[in-house]
Amino acid sequence: MGRRHAHVEEAEINITPMLDIVFIMLIFFIVTTSFTKETGATLVKPLAEQAVSLRNGTILIGIRSNDEIWMNKREIEIREVRSLVERAKAENPEGSVVIVADKDSRIGTVTQIMDQVKMAGIQGIAISAENPGGG
Numbered sequence: 001m002g003r004r005h006a007h008v009e010e011a012e013i014n015i016t017p018m019l020d021i022v023f024i025m026l027i028f029f030i031v032t033t034s035f036t037k038e039t040g041a042t043l044v045k046p047l048a049e050q051a052v053s054l055r056n057g058t059i060l061i062g063i064r065s066n067d068e069i070w071m072n073k074r075e076i077e078i079r080e081v082r083s084l085v086e087r088a089k090a091e092n093p094e095g096s097v098v099i100v101a102d103k104d105s106r107i108g109t110v111t112q113i114m115d116q117v118k119m120a121g122i123q124g125i126a127i128s129a130e131n132p133g134g135g
Contacts, residue, residue, distance in 0.1 A: 058095035059088045059122070061113055065104035069113065078112055085120035096124030 061081065062070035069076050071084055089095060097117045101110050110127070117125055 058092050059085060059097045061085075061097060061099050061117070063099065063101040063105040063109055063113065065102040067106055067109045069109070078109075078116065081113055081116035082120045085117050085122060089120060089122060095122070096126065097122050098126045098128050100128040 060071070064070065069078060069081065071081070076084065085097065099110060099113055099117075114125055
């Protein structure tokens with residue numbers, strides 16, 4: 001009497017289609033993510049009734065209340081502004097500059113920064129402010 005051993009096939013789960021979908025979703029989220037640029041300085045913006053929201057400011061320069069200048073999350077000197085803006089313009093020729101100045105910063109510092117930006121070849125300069133109405 002011989003015993004018969006039944007050959008049992010083990011079920012396999014094919015995860016390749018699931019990995020394909022996850023990879024496509026990852027690409028979708030990377031492409032649709034908007035990256036926020038920051039100056040790296042903590043600022044209190046001045047209020048302006050005519051302030052409008054700009055979405056195209058690609059080069060941000062921050063000026064703190066003690067006239068420290070910040071760009072790319074590091075403190076810089078006025079003499080460095082022109083070369084850093086020229087470098088940023090080379091990366092994005094259509095870019096504009098947004099100066100984010102603290103409400104207590106000196107107008108002379110803001111003017112010097114604007115001069116350096118214009119000498120770097122950027123014509124589109126905006127000053128960041130808060131609209132008191134929140135709009």
